[in-house]
Amino acid sequence: MTVANINSTINARDIPPLTRDETERIAHDELAIFLNLLEQLDDGDWEQPTHCDLWTVRDVVAHQGGHVPGGRGAFGMFAQLNPRVLRPYQKRGMNTLDAMNQAQVDMRREWPLEKLLAEIREGTRQAIASRRGMWWPSKLVRVPAPDYGMIPVDYLLHVVFPRDMWIHRLDITDATGRSFETKPEHDGVLIAHVVRDMERNVKKGVPGHAVRLTVDGPAGGTWRLGKGDEIAVTMDVPTFLRASSSRISPEERRAAVDVSTADEALREKVLASLVAVY
Numbered sequence: 001m002t003v004a005n006i007n008s009t010i011n012a013r014d015i016p017p018l019t020r021d022e023t024e025r026i027a028h029d030e031l032a033i034f035l036n037l038l039e040q041l042d043d044g045d046w047e048q049p050t051h052c053d054l055w056t057v058r059d060v061v062a063h064q065g066g067h068v069p070g071g072r073g074a075f076g077m078f079a080q081l082n083p084r085v086l087r088p089y090q091k092r093g094m095n096t097l098d099a100m101n102q103a104q105v106d107m108r109r110e111w112p113l114e115k116l117l118a119e120i121r122e123g124t125r126q127a128i129a130s131r132r133g134m135w136w137p138s139k140l141v142r143v144p145a146p147d148y149g150m151i152p153v154d155y156l157l158h159v160v161f162p163r164d165m166w167i168h169r170l171d172i173t174d175a176t177g178r179s180f181e182t183k184p185e186h187d188g189v190l191i192a193h194v195v196r197d198m199e200r201n202v203k204k205g206v207p208g209h210a211v212r213l214t215v216d217g218p219a220g221g222t223w224r225l226g227k228g229d230e231i232a233v234t235m236d237v238p239t240f241l242r243a244s245s246s247r248i249s250p251e252e253r254r255a256a257v258d259v260s261t262a263d264e265a266l267r268e269k270v271l272a273s274l275v276a277v278y
Contacts, residue, residue, distance in 0.1 A: 009212065012199040012225045015192055020132065022189075023158040027128045029186050030162045034064070034169050035121060040178060046113070048175040051247040052168075057175050058113070059105050060168045065116055066104025067161055068123035080104065095146055131157050145277045148201075159193065160277055166190055167245050167278045170238060182237055187219035191237070194244055195223045197276035202226040205273030206266070213274070215240045231270055232260035243271070245278040 018026070038061065046058040055063065069076035080100050089099035108116060142150040151160070166187070173180040182188075195213065202211050208228040215221060217237040224230075235243065239256045242248045248256070250268070259267045 009222045009224050010192075012195050012223045015196040015223075017196075018159060018189075018193060020158070023162065024128055024132070026186065026189060027158075027162040027165075028125070030165050030169070030190075031120075031124050031128075033181060033186070034165050035117075037169055037172060037178060037181075038117060038120075041172075041176060045176040050171040050175045051242070052171060054102065055105065057172050058116075060171055061116055061120065062105045062108040062111070063101055064165055064168060065108055065119040065123070066101065067164070068119055068127050070127075070157075096144065097146060148197075148277045151277060163190060163194070164278055167241055167247075170241050171247075174238075180238055182217065182219040184219050187237070188221065191215060191219060191240065192221065192223070194240075194276045195225065198244065198274055199225045201273040201275060202270075206231075206269050209266070209270070211270060211274070231266070232258075233270060233274065234258040244274055244276050246275055 041057070046061075047056050049056060050060055052060060052063075066080070070080050080103070081096070085103050086096065086099040089102050090096070094102060108119075141153045143153055143156060145151045145156075145160075170180055172178070198213075202209075202225040206226065210224055210226040210228050210230045212230050212232045213223050213225060214232070214234045215237055216234065219237055220240075235257045239248075243253050243257060250271070253271050254267075257271060259270055261267050261270070
């Protein structure tokens with residue numbers, strides 16, 4: 001498991017993939033932190049708008065509940081891909097993933113809050129345990145990830161699902177004014193593996209250049225992505241999450257991120273390449 005040190009530079013290509021035990025630990029730890037945040041929310045917090053255009057805080061929580069049946073096994077995942085369920089959303093211009101996510105949110109719209117919380121509290125634990133039995137079979141099937149390409153189902157379940165809960169925790173703290181808790185042994189590992197995913201985009205987006213990315217804060221670090229003339233990029237942890245998940249506008253990104261080049265076109269290419277699957 002790789003936790004970066006802000007005073008040394010790690011090559012992104014040298015970050016090893018997470019093991020099965022590591023992904024399970026991360027998923028359980030993120031679930032505990034996520035639930036602790038939900039327990040702090042007041043009645044007025046649940047209807048606050050979030051970075052996700054169509055979703056309130058309650059909708060974000062319902063979305064996490066939607067991961068439970070998909071995370072338990074292939075049957076649950078493919079049931080969510082029912083064309084009859086997705087078609088109305090796709091007619092509204094949504095891609096398959098967005099349609100699936102919105103359908104799961106709408107399915108839970110009338111649920112009492114306690115039922116939503118119980119599904120996440122108990123169902124997510126069960127889903128994490130069920131994923132262990134799917135490790136090898138889920139490597140054989142690939143699904144589309146918007147703006148990234150095809151990824152194995154096992155990567156979606158074991159790496160992206162916990163990462164998705166993590167980024168939505170930030171959505172909730174941003175929407176409600178709560179603090180975003182970070183720990184090097186947890187958030188630092190998540191950040192490092194987002195960086196690992198980013199490198200392929202840097203190689204494609206800014207060929208002939210390397211990015212020395214510094215993420216400030218206790219859970220941050222410094223990494224080198226790609227090969228070639230080096231461009232230094234610096235941001236804090238919340239900005240890293242928002243930028244790497246395309247949650248801020250280009251204008252906000254330019255204002256919040258320090259990039260060591262006066263070439264505006266190159267600067268924009270660098271910033272656009274620093275994204276990953278969430």
